[in-house]
Amino acid sequence: MSAGPLPTIHEVARLAGVSVATVSKTLNRSGKVSELLQARVNAAARKLGYAPHASARSLRSGATRILGLLVADLANPYFLKLVESIEWLSSAAGYSVILCNSAEDPGREERHLAMLLSQRADGVIVIPTRRGWSGRQAALADLPMPGILVDRRIEGLDLDSVTTDNVALGRLAAEHLDDLGHRRIAVIMGSPEHQIARHRLDGLRSGLASRGITLDERLIEKDNFSEAAGHAAAMRLLRHAQRPTAIFATNNHLSLGLLRAIAESGLTIPDDLSVIAVDEPPWAGLVRPGMTIVTQPSEAIAQTTVSTLLSRVSEGRSGVEGEARSIQLQPALVVRGSTAAVRT
Amino acid sequence: MSAGPLPTIHEVARLAGVSVATVSKTLNRSGKVSELLQARVNAAARKLGYAPHASARSLRSGATRILGLLVADLANPYFLKLVESIEWLSSAAGYSVILCNSAEDPGREERHLAMLLSQRADGVIVIPTRRGWSGRQAALADLPMPGILVDRRIEGLDLDSVTTDNVALGRLAAEHLDDLGHRRIAVIMGSPEHQIARHRLDGLRSGLASRGITLDERLIEKDNFSEAAGHAAAMRLLRHAQRPTAIFATNNHLSLGLLRAIAESGLTIPDDLSVIAVDEPPWAGLVRPGMTIVTQPSEAIAQTTVSTLLSRVSEGRSGVEGEARSIQLQPALVVRGSTAAVRT
DNA sequence: CTGTTAGCGCTTTCAC
DNA sequence: GTGAAAGCGCTAACAG
Numbered sequence A, B: 001m002s003a004g005p006l007p008t009i010h011e012v013a014r015l016a017g018v019s020v021a022t023v024s025k026t027l028n029r030s031g032k033v034s035e036l037l038q039a040r041v042n043a044a045a046r047k048l049g050y051a052p053h054a055s056a057r058s059l060r061s062g063a064t065r066i067l068g069l070l071v072a073d074l075a076n077p078y079f080l081k082l083v084e085s086i087e088w089l090s091s092a093a094g095y096s097v098i099l100c101n102s103a104e105d106p107g108r109e110e111r112h113l114a115m116l117l118s119q120r121a122d123g124v125i126v127i128p129t130r131r132g133w134s135g136r137q138a139a140l141a142d143l144p145m146p147g148i149l150v151d152r153r154i155e156g157l158d159l160d161s162v163t164t165d166n167v168a169l170g171r172l173a174a175e176h177l178d179d180l181g182h183r184r185i186a187v188i189m190g191s192p193e194h195q196i197a198r199h200r201l202d203g204l205r206s207g208l209a210s211r212g213i214t215l216d217e218r219l220i221e222k223d224n225f226s227e228a229a230g231h232a233a234a235m236r237l238l239r240h241a242q243r244p245t246a247i248f249a250t251n252n253h254l255s256l257g258l259l260r261a262i263a264e265s266g267l268t269i270p271d272d273l274s275v276i277a278v279d280e281p282p283w284a285g286l287v288r289p290g291m292t293i294v295t296q297p298s299e300a301i302a303q304t305t306v307s308t309l310l311s312r313v314s315e316g317r318s319g320v321e322g323e324a325r326s327i328q329l330q331p332a333l334v335v336r337g338s339t340a341a342v343r344t
Numbered sequence C: 001c002t003g004t005t006a007g008c009g010c011t012t013t014c015a016c
Numbered sequence D: 001g002t003g004a005a006a007g008c009g010c011t012a013a014c015a016g
Helices: A009-016 A020-028 A035-048 A054-061 A077-092 A106-119 A137-141 A166-179 A195-209 A227-239 A252-265 A282-286 A298-318 B009-016 B020-027 B035-048 B054-061 B077-092 B106-119 B166-179 B195-209 B227-239 B252-265 B282-286 B298-318
Strands: A066-071 A096-101 A123-126 A147-150 A161-164 A185-190 A220-222 A246-249 A274-278 A292-295 A326-329 A332-334 B066-071 B096-101 B123-126 B147-150 B160-164 B185-190 B220-222 B246-249 B274-278 B292-295 B326-329 B332-334
Touching (some): A009 A020, A009 A035, A054 B054, A054 B106, A066 A106, A077 B096, A077 B106, A096 B077, A106 A137, A106 B054, A161 A298, A166 A274, A166 A332, A185 A195, A185 A227, A185 A252, A220 A227, A252 A274, A282 B252, A282 B282, B009 B020, B066 B077, B066 B106, B096 B106, B166 B246, B166 B292, B166 B332, B185 B195, B185 B227, B227 B246, B227 B252, B246 B252
Parallel strands (some): A066 A096, A096 B096, A147 A161, A161 A326, A185 A246, B066 B096, B066 B123, B160 B326, B246 B274, B274 B292
16 A cells, blocks of 8 residues: 555566567566576566556456356355365466355346456356246356356256266265164255255155165155254154154255254254264264264365366367266265164 | 357447447446437447456556455354455445455465455455464555455554454453353463464453452463364363363364364263353354354454445545554354353 | 567547 | 547567
């Protein structure tokens, strides 16, 4: 908050006694410049505290080295982990990240997308909001820059995407619970309209079915994905005439609500009931004797996302309708103490 | 990922049958343009899907409408809340946010700062890393755009800042614990070199002193601020010959470690000991019967930060050494069940 | 190797 | 009210 206007490439050139072209070539390591002049240019640039003007550079070169990251819900620890990894990887690759939180609001999402377009981000990473996409797919499909969907897909939109195999995730939970002998299995699934929730439930159901077990449809709690909804659903389940022996909560908010309900009810995990959740939130360590979870490979998802997007970026607009890649990564089961063999 | 090059202002002008100047004036509501032409311009712009090129605009106008947000530790729920609020407020004010996570690494922080300078962000919000600032204050002081420090101050740096009154915070905890009759009070303070930790401890100590109580220095656990450190410190305290009757953990990571240690030890809150923490992490609801906390006013801090910064931005470079404002906001005590009267 | 020069797309005087 | 024209700082041909 002190110095006047910033030095431009011209002042560096003057101080170094060379032309602006030489400065540009030196600083960008493009074209040939003699050692001597390079040294003089670098010295001059350092002395003046020269920082190239990104806007000017972008205007001329057509690339901003900015990535847009549009997140449906920053408050979800799983998405936060994704954001951290993506920011890390992008910055390692020389890209800055404009972070936008749509907070599950399609209106905000749309405005943010327009802004990223104006900024001419080189690529856009989107964890889309759950609702509001019907009829709005064009907003993404018509984007002039490469875009990629993470975690959630949008029906009817042909765009690169990186997601977890959510059917496999449900199946993993099913097999684990069956191995422990559970039969009265409840699910807090969130909204039945949401694809991911459906896939996880389908996986659970089919996993159980392949072991000859039928999921009791009355033990499937449907509502939204909030912590409050998870808590309410859990309360209903815990008061059931025949309380379930195991509960599967399909996302972080829901499982937090579930755990709170159990704590309030004074029940003990896993003696009174088993709990299996998705993802590893920071508070997993508070559950004694440890949370059994099905994890999504967030690290790998972030890596795949960034590298896929950046490869599209360097392909240039050329990817001429090269059909969309949709990559699915596999979840893993982590068995800890919150699930136990059912009481006989 | 379909259309070719984006339309420029010239194509809008041609389609509307006006000059580029008229388009610019219309779209920016600057200067006078007749209703008729405005309508034609807007129609043409919509038809072409015109989105002004932010780089070109910035280059010309000298403002980017971008704010840099440099965060020391995204994984801390308190900072995350700050980030969410800041992003929200900024975008409401028409600014985009470039998010940078330094992850407590001064090297990353420095590179990010250089990048924000190159991007010519209109202003920079910094939650600085804990270490590595000695001798590097110039990096911030010499920034050509307004900057503001949040949550943490940097010694010897005269820059706007918005922080919590951490001495008051410690005092709040002291008074509450004294009211409940606690005398053997332990503190998990984090690093003693860190100003915030010292202030909170000082507040606790002086708050107790003013009630005639002396803080037992042997019950002050010093280390770093990680969850692991919190856990280890808690374990030492719980094994103490005379176990403390209350423990004060001074940040989110530390209190998570503390709670985990208590859970593992099979102790009950608040029967076996009282716990008071800082901030409200998402998992606070898991602690029965509720967590007693001292909260920082994150909402107000975010608001003050953004409005102070934006007012500096509009002042222009003019603020000519207008001395730095350092704003302190007051914490609040929220009493719930994790603290109780000491057993007599 | 090095320098000159023509814009990138936009805003902003300044004439009309 | 409206338009013509001059750059903002930089890169990329192109000449030397």
